[in-house]
Amino acid sequence: MVFRASPDGPADESLLDPPELERAAAMEPGLRRAFVSGRLAQRELAADLLGTPARDLTCDYSCPRCGSGPGLSHGRPGYSRAGVGLPLLLSLSRAAGWTLVGAVLEPQPGTRLGIDIEDPRGTDFSGFEAVALTESERAAVTGLRDTELLQARARLWARKEAWLKMTGEGLTVQPGTVEALGHPEISDVDAAAAGLPAWLVAAVALG
Numbered sequence: 001m002v003f004r005a006s007p008d009g010p011a012d013e014s015l016l017d018p019p020e021l022e023r024a025a026a027m028e029p030g031l032r033r034a035f036v037s038g039r040l041a042q043r044e045l046a047a048d049l050l051g052t053p054a055r056d057l058t059c060d061y062s063c064p065r066c067g068s069g070p071g072l073s074h075g076r077p078g079y080s081r082a083g084v085g086l087p088l089l090l091s092l093s094r095a096a097g098w099t100l101v102g103a104v105l106e107p108q109p110g111t112r113l114g115i116d117i118e119d120p121r122g123t124d125f126s127g128f129e130a131v132a133l134t135e136s137e138r139a140a141v142t143g144l145r146d147t148e149l150l151q152a153r154a155r156l157w158a159r160k161e162a163w164l165k166m167t168g169e170g171l172t173v174q175p176g177t178v179e180a181l182g183h184p185e186i187s188d189v190d191a192a193a194a195g196l197p198a199w200l201v202a203a204v205a206l207g
């Protein structure tokens, strides 16, 4: 399992595929910058791990609703080269001006990967527990306050989203029905060790 963190920044869009550029073109400038730099970080990590030039990779995404194939640029990430799918699991997440990409080279057949990063400040609203947490998770955060509460909420949310990216369902599933603490496939990721600011919260699901 390899992680690569990178801050949003100027990026060479010419390395992206036409469907990626089409998505980027529909975004407002801030989102576009984050999208493009995240996609480049992902492509460069894939190229490094596969030992191939980034330019030779073609997006090979799959979406539970839309299927997969050339032209699709949303859903679960992947790449092909010269029409052949490449043996690399990928997952990407963005928050607070940062992207984290996780990758597993030559995975066991059937293995799936999901990662997520969260800015704890994004969980600072009343009603978070009611919308996002299961009953046992609500009990686990009872009594926490301030920074500790936001960190605990973000940890649970990151674990849920990592799980939902691993399964491929994403937020088509009600997050309040997903047990963040009940799956041995989900682990916390030390944000600083992964190259992110230490105050961000990260999780990975692999199974």
Ligand SMILES: CC(C)(COP(=O)(O)OP(=O)(O)OC[C@H]1O[C@@H](n2cnc3c(N)ncnc32)[C@H](O)[C@@H]1OP(=O)(O)O)[C@@H](O)C(=O)NCCC(=O)NCCS
Binding pocket: 035, 038, 039, 063, 064, 065, 066, 073, 074, 075, 076, 077, 091, 092, 093, 094, 095, 116, 117, 161, 164, 165, 166, 167, 168, 169, 170, 171, 172
């Ligand atoms: C997956 C999801 C929870 C992530 O949302 P988020 O927290 O706002 O964003 P993050 O930055 O953490 O993750 C975004 C990345 O998740 C990945 N992702 C998106 N859908 C995914 C899926 N179904 N399975 C696995 N990974 C997925 C992509 O790599 C995406 O990166 P991109 O913006 O470069 O395409 C959300 O995008 C979602 O629920 N998507 C699925 C909804 C769906 O299936 N819609 C049908 C579309 S037709």
